[in-house]
Amino acid sequence: MTALQEDFEACYVRVKDDCLRALLLATGDRVLAEDLLSEAFARAWARWPAVRMHPRPEGWVMRTALNLNVSWWRRRRRELLTSAHADHAGVPEPGQSEDFGDFAALVLALPRRQRQVIAMRVLLDLDTADTARVLGLAQGTVTAHLFRALQSLRRSLDSHSQSTGGIA
Amino acid sequence: MIDQQLHQALQDEYADVALATPVSDIVRRGRSMRRQYRRRRVAAFTLIPAFGLAGAAVAGALPSPISDLLPWTTSAELASIDWDSAERLAVLSAPGGQRMEFWSATGDDDMTCLTHLQVSGEAPEATRLPESARASASGAACAQGDVADQDFSVSSITRGTSAGVLVGSAGDAVRAELQLLNGEVVPLVVTDGWLLGSFVGTEVPGSLVGYDSDDRRVGTIDLLGQTATID
Numbered sequence: 001m002t003a004l005q006e007d008f009e010a011c012y013v014r015v016k017d018d019c020l021r022a023l024l025l026a027t028g029d030r031v032l033a034e035d036l037l038s039e040a041f042a043r044a045w046a047r048w049p050a051v052r053m054h055p056r057p058e059g060w061v062m063r064t065a066l067n068l069n070v071s072w073w074r075r076r077r078r079e080l081l082t083s084a085h086a087d088h089a090g091v092p093e094p095g096q097s098e099d100f101g102d103f104a105a106l107v108l109a110l111p112r113r114q115r116q117v118i119a120m121r122v123l124l125d126l127d128t129a130d131t132a133r134v135l136g137l138a139q140g141t142v143t144a145h146l147f148r149a150l151q152s153l154r155r156s157l158d159s160h161s162q163s164t165g166g167i168a
Numbered sequence: 169m170i171d172q173q174l175h176q177a178l179q180d181e182y183a184d185v186a187l188a189t190p191v192s193d194i195v196r197r198g199r200s201m202r203r204q205y206r207r208r209r210v211a212a213f214t215l216i217p218a219f220g221l222a223g224a225a226v227a228g229a230l231p232s233p234i235s236d237l238l239p240w241t242t243s244a245e246l247a248s249i250d251w252d253s254a255e256r257l258a259v260l261s262a263p264g265g266q267r268m269e270f271w272s273a274t275g276d277d278d279m280t281c282l283t284h285l286q287v288s289g290e291a292p293e294a295t296r297l298p299e300s301a302r303a304s305a306s307g308a309a310c311a312q313g314d315v316a317d318q319d320f321s322v323s324s325i326t327r328g329t330s331a332g333v334l335v336g337s338a339g340d341a342v343r344a345e346l347q348l349l350n351g352e353v354v355p356l357v358v359t360d361g362w363l364l365g366s367f368v369g370t371e372v373p374g375s376l377v378g379y380d381s382d383d384r385r386v387g388t389i390d391l392l393g394q395t396a397t398i399d
Contacts, residue, residue, distance in 0.1 A: 009191050016187040024185060025178065038189045038197070045198030103177035122175045123182075153174065 008048050012041060015058040018080065021120040023065055030109045032069070056130050064135040070077075104155045114149035117142055118153035248275035249310075254297040257282065258357050260366045263331045265289040268366040270335075271297045281310040282362060284333055309335045315361030318389035320344075320378045322363075334376070336363035340386040341378030349374045349392075 016037070023033040040061045044051045054060045107118050113135070120131040121142075128146075132139045254273035262268040266289050272282045285301035288296075309323040320339030325332060334346065338358045346354040346367055354373070356365035367373055376389040 005195065008195070012191050016189075017185065020187040021178070021182040021185050024182065030185075034189065037187055038194060041189075041194045042197035042201060045195055046201035048198075102181075103174060106183050107174075107178070118174070123178055125175075139240065150174075156224060 004048060004052075007139060008045050009051060011052070011057055016041070017060070018124055019058050019061055019065070022062060022123040025104060025107055025119040025123055026066065026112075026116045027069060028115075033065075036065040036068050037061070041070055056126060058124060059120075059126055059130045059134045062124065063136075066116070066135070106153055108152050109156070113137075114145050115147040116153070118149050121146055191370060249273050249279065249281045250275060251283075251297055251302045254283075257298075257362065258359050258364050260357060260364065262286050262366050263368050265310075268331075268333060270362070270364050271301065272360070272362075273297070279310055280315060282335060283309075284335070284364075286331070311337065311361075317360065320389075322376060322389055322391070325373075325391065330368070332367050332369070332373070334363070334365040334367070334373070336376070338363045339378065340380050342381045344376060344378040346373040347375045347377060 020033055020037055023037055024030055025032050025034070043058065043064055044061050051060050052056050052159065107115055110118065116135055117131060120126045120134055121128070126134065128139050128142050131137075132142045137145075207257065251271075251273050254271040257272045258268045259270075260268045266286050268284055268286050270282060270284045272280055273278050283297070283301055285298065311318055314335055318337035318339060320337065320341050322334065322336040324335050338344065338361055341358060341363070342359060344356040344363055344365075346356060346365055348354060348367065348369070354367045356363055356367060356376075358364075363378075365377075373391050375391055378386045378388075380386050
């Protein structure tokens with residue numbers, strides 16, 4: 001094994017689970033998230049000498065995965081248009097999927113961009129600048145999405161607490 | 169703070185979420201993608217700058233075309249090549265009683281680069297690569313990792329005033345030949361995964377054909393049409 005491959009494998013082991021969790025939150029579909037991430041990591045390895053120079057290679061991987069999601073989604077568009085989903089397919093309603101806990105379900109109920117920002121900022125711990133690069137947004141837009149997302153979550157948590165006495 | 173609570177809550181809820189894909193699968197897929205990139209590049213990138221060079225080589229160091237075996241080679245990576253420890257990889261006969269020497273050296277990140285120079289047949293063998301032949305950022309054919317892992321491909325063709333030089337990667341080929349337009353066949357040297365050749369004349373050779381150990385064709389590259397068929 002070359003030093004380059006060892007370097008890639010170490011990075012893969014270090015970030016793969018966090019990336020999957022973030023992508024799962026961004027897409028709401030476990031199988032899709034795994035497929036996207038595997039493809040994105042393979043592309044990262046194919047370009048590893050360049051990707052490894054990135055200060056946060058997982059940001060490159062996430063951007064690739066999200067771009068792939070868009071292109072894959074476009075391919076499936078006709079099929080999706082016949083479904084009832086208004087947003088990307090596979091996003092469950094809060095509490096509908098046993099794969100997601102209460103907090104995740106609340107996040108998944110947010111608009112797509114807000115979900116993505118939460119996934120990058122909160123789960124992957126990217127800063128605003130890296131999140132903006134990954135999502136192709138201005139930093140101010142990221143901040144605004146994060147603010148609105150947290151505001152929505154705070155309201156949801158408050159109403160959830162009042163009706164159930166606290167989130168489980 | 170809700171974002172800290174959220175972070176912890178999501179981490180707890182997703183504690184069992186883990187990507188199960190073995191890294192070996194990822195590496196295999198990535199390697200396959202690299203091959204596809206390289207195949208595209210053989211036709212679209214590699215040969216064009218080589219053919220675009222004017223025939224300027226004379227006795228002494230031949231100008232190397234801007235080429236590399238991998239598309240992501242950067243100046244910084246090439247700068248790490250330790251030409252002081254370069255080793256002579258092969259020596260071929262060149263026109264006019266001269267010889268063509270191929271030297272390889274390594275650098276950071278498993279980078280191996282190769283350069284060549286034409287010397288007088290009477291000159292003693294140098295123990296170190298002469299300064300005049302040391303490749304700059306734009307002057308060498310390079311490969312990341314083991315050259316033997318690369319596909320059958322051409323990295324560069326340099327035309328001189330009386331001779332040309334071809335450098336490539338052998339892939340599965342154990343022997344290869346240049347088929348010139350005049351019908352002449354020029355055998356190439358396959359060594360350490362590299363494909364090395366020197367041919368007389370200033371015309372671009374017609375095609376490059378590689379054969380495996382069973383003498384089956386592993387690939388044909390039309391050097392004029394700049395198209396490649398990898399079997």
